Amino acid sequence: xxxxxxxxxxxxxxxxxxxxxxxxxxxxxxxxxxxxxxxxxxxxxxxxxxxxxxxxxxxxxxxxxxxxxxxxxxxxxxxxxxxxxxxxxxxxxxxxxxxxxxxxxxxxxxxxxxxxxxxxxxxxxxxxxxxxxxxxxxxxxxxxxxxxxxxxxxxxxxxxxxxxxxxxxxxxxxxxxxxxxxxxxxxxxxxxxxxxxxxxxxxxxxxxxxxxxxxxxxxxxxxxxxxxxxxxxxxxxxxxxxxxxxxxxxxxxxxxxxxxxxxxxxxxxxxxxxxxxxxxxxxxxxxxxxxxxxxxxxxxxxxxxxxxxxxxxxxxxxxxxxxxxxxxxxxxxxxxxxxxxxxxxx
Numbered sequence: 001x002x003x004x005x006x007x008x009x010x011x012x013x014x015x016x017x018x019x020x021x022x023x024x025x026x027x028x029x030x031x032x033x034x035x036x037x038x039x040x041x042x043x044x045x046x047x048x049x050x051x052x053x054x055x056x057x058x059x060x061x062x063x064x065x066x067x068x069x070x071x072x073x074x075x076x077x078x079x080x081x082x083x084x085x086x087x088x089x090x091x092x093x094x095x096x097x098x099x100x101x102x103x104x105x106x107x108x109x110x111x112x113x114x115x116x117x118x119x120x121x122x123x124x125x126x127x128x129x130x131x132x133x134x135x136x137x138x139x140x141x142x143x144x145x146x147x148x149x150x151x152x153x154x155x156x157x158x159x160x161x162x163x164x165x166x167x168x169x170x171x172x173x174x175x176x177x178x179x180x181x182x183x184x185x186x187x188x189x190x191x192x193x194x195x196x197x198x199x200x201x202x203x204x205x206x207x208x209x210x211x212x213x214x215x216x217x218x219x220x221x222x223x224x225x226x227x228x229x230x231x232x233x234x235x236x237x238x239x240x241x242x243x244x245x246x247x248x249x250x251x252x253x254x255x256x257x258x259x260x261x262x263x264x265x266x267x268x269x270x271x272x273x274x275x276x277x278x279x280x281x282x283x284x285x286x287x288x289x290x291x292x293x294x295x296x297x298x299x300x301x302x303x304x305x306x307x308x309x310x311x312x313x314x315x316x317x318x319x320x321x322x323x324x325x326x327x328x329x330x331x332x333x334x335x336x337x338x339x340x341x342x343x344x345x346x
Contacts, residue, residue: 129311134318137311151319153295154285157213158327161220162281169225169277170270173232178262183233194226198284202291216288216296223284224277231273235266271335275328282324297323 114125176183205215289298301316
């Protein structure tokens, strides 16, 4: 028995089916139409009309045609990125580590050749010790207690000065970024004092502060403070005002807006300022240790020059570079948990 598909039922006579109008075109009839679900604009050739007297075989054919145009559900839902793929994108491939290691080894080989043959053209290597001599002296210093004391004293000064610069720099930067009055008050001081080099601050720091240790920490603090405060101001000013208004319309307090909207939006710029400030703080620290310090890796390097201990000069320089690189890397790694939302957006 053939099953008929009806399209309408009359209200006055529910037991009767509507009469078929042969003169009516199929494109203007009231019969239901099934169009392919493909997101494209379909023309008359793409439309399929089910007539009231269609049989079961016709309905089956139409259903198969419709199903052929329906996208599978798994293709409509975007696939979530796994944590492993995110780590692979953020991590540096091993090939790049090989290239970087090869570059360092190449520089050491060039240094060895220039020192061995006393290269003297614009740059003179006649008094520069060979890498083998520097390495042997470095192993000797590792067995002395005074060498570790120089390193620990410098690390302590960096920790104190950088921590103070982070606390005060981020606070001042947020205030200046959110308040025009605070920006007008503090910005002239920052722009006037920022170009002054660390060495020029040493005599005044010795006069103002009671001890040489406090003056060195103060100079270290200044070196890190200015990059941090300027990057914080930039990050706060770049926060979209629409987000702030949206949070305020939902009843958020000023503290909640600061915590959940402004600071997260400004974190990338703040972290960049912290990384820059760490490098500048090492430069400022060494300037203070060279002139007024008694311990520290900067004092060790300058004292080696006055005593004509050339291998120790290079050792001091390399240790400074290694400690600065390590401290900057630690700052960047500490900022990763706070910037996970960037990976989720990507």
